Amino acid sequence: MINRIFALRFLLIISMFFLSGKTFASSSDSEEFRPGDVILHHVLDDHIWHFWDGPYGTLYLPVIVYSADRGLVVFSSSNFYNEDHDVVPYNGYVLDHGHIGLEGSEAMVWDFSITKNVAFLFLNAALLVFVFLSVAKGYRKNEGGPPRGIQSFFEPIILFIRDEVVKPNIGPRYERYLPYLLTLFFFIWFGNLLGLMPGAANMTGNIAVTLVLAVATFILTTISGNKNYWGHIFNTPGVPIVLKPIIVPVEIIGMFTKPISLMIRLFVAITAGHIVILSLISLSFVFHSYVVGVGSSLIVIFINLIEILVATIQAYVFTMFSSLYIGMAVEEHH
C-alpha cells in the first residue's frame, strides 16, 4: 500500500512537471511564478477541490453560509467563478481570499461550507468507520480464533496503542479512555497518510482540525480530573506558602499549554512537511529547468519517505501525550 502511495506521488510529480510546466512557463511571461502563493494555496483550505487544470479537474464543493440578515443559504462554489476562472461575486456574497462576506457590508457571515478539508475529513471518517467496522466484523465472525486478513494488520497496532501507550500512561482505569484514544490515533494516522496522497487536502495540518482534537483531549482531561489533580493545581504539595502565588498561576497556565502544544505540534509537523515537499517541487518552476526538476523530485521522494514516518510518529505522539495528560488527571498518588 505504501509503495502505491509512492508510485502515485511519483506520477504526480512527473505529471506536474510536464503538464504544469507548460502552464507556468506560459504564464510566467506575463506574471512571475510565486512559489510562496502556490504553496500557501495548497496548504490552506479552499471552497473548491482542484485536482488538475482543464475540464472536470475541479470539484466545486457546496457553500453553506449563515448571516443574521439572510439566514442559512446553500449554493455551489462554482457560482463564485466565471468562465475564465476569475473570482466573481454571487447573489450578494463575495469570496475574498477564502473568506465569504456580504457585498458592501461588514456583517458577520458564518461559513459552514463543505470545504476541501471538510470533504476530506468526511472521506477520512468514512474510511475509518469502514475499516474498523470490517475489523470488528472479523472478530465477531472469527470468535476466539487467530486474527485474519485486515484484522491481523490492525490488531498489533491496536494492541500497541492499548499496551504501550494507553495502559502505562493512564493506569488501571485506562479502559474508559481507550475508545477515544484509539479513534484519535487512527484518525490522525489515516488523515496524515491520506494527506500525503496526490491531490489530497492538508487536513491534519490545519489548525482548526488539530484545535478540535486538542480541545477534545483538554475536555476529557478536565472532566476526568480527580481531587489529586485539582489539588496539585490549586494547592501544589511541597511548595512553601510564599511561592504559592507564583506556582498556582503557572499550574493553571499549564492546564492550557498542554492542549495548545498538542494542537501546534501536529499542525506544524504536517504543514511543514507539505511545505517542504511543495517547495522542492516549485524549484523546477522557479529555475525553469528540467534538470532541477529531476533532482528535486528525487529529494521529494526521500522527503515523502520521511513524511510517512512523521505521519505515524505524530499520530503516536498526539495519542501518547493525550494519554499522559489524562493519566495525570486520574492519577491517585505519587
Added chain:
Amino acid sequence: MELLTPGTGLIFWQAITFLAVVFILGRFAWGPIMSSLKAREDSIEDALRAADLAKEEMKILQADNEKLLQEARKERDEILKEAQTAANRIRSEAKEDAESSASRILDDARREIIQQKEKALAEMKGMVADLSIDIAEKVLRRELEDKGSQEKLVNDLLKDTKLN
C-alpha cells in the same frame, strides 16, 4: 496569517465528524474488538494456567507413584526376608527331624543286631554242644566197638585220673 486562524466551519464539521467517529467506532468497533481481544487473552491465560496445574498434578502423581513403588519395594523385601527366615527354620527343623530319626533308626538297628547276634550265638552254642555231643558219641561208639579198646580207654582214663 490565515494559516494560523482556524476556520469556524472546519471547527464545526471537525467537531461533529470526530465525535461521530468516536461514538460509532466506540459503540460498534472498539467495544467488540476489545472484548474479543480480552476474551482471547483470558482464554490463553486460562489455558496456560490449566497447563501449569496439570503439570503440578502430574508432579504430585509422579511423587505418589514413587512413594507407592518405594512401599511396594519395602514390602517385597520384608516378604522375602520373612520367607527366607521361614525357609531357614523349616530347613533346620527338617534337618533336626532327619537327624533324630536317623539316630533312632540307627539305635534300633544296633539293638536289633546285638539281639540277633546274641540269639545266633546262643543258637550256635546249642548247636555246637549238640554237634560236639553227637561227634563225641559217634567217636566213642566207633572207639568202643570192641572190648579191647574199651578196656584200653578205661585204662587210659584211669591212668590219667589219679585216684588220690
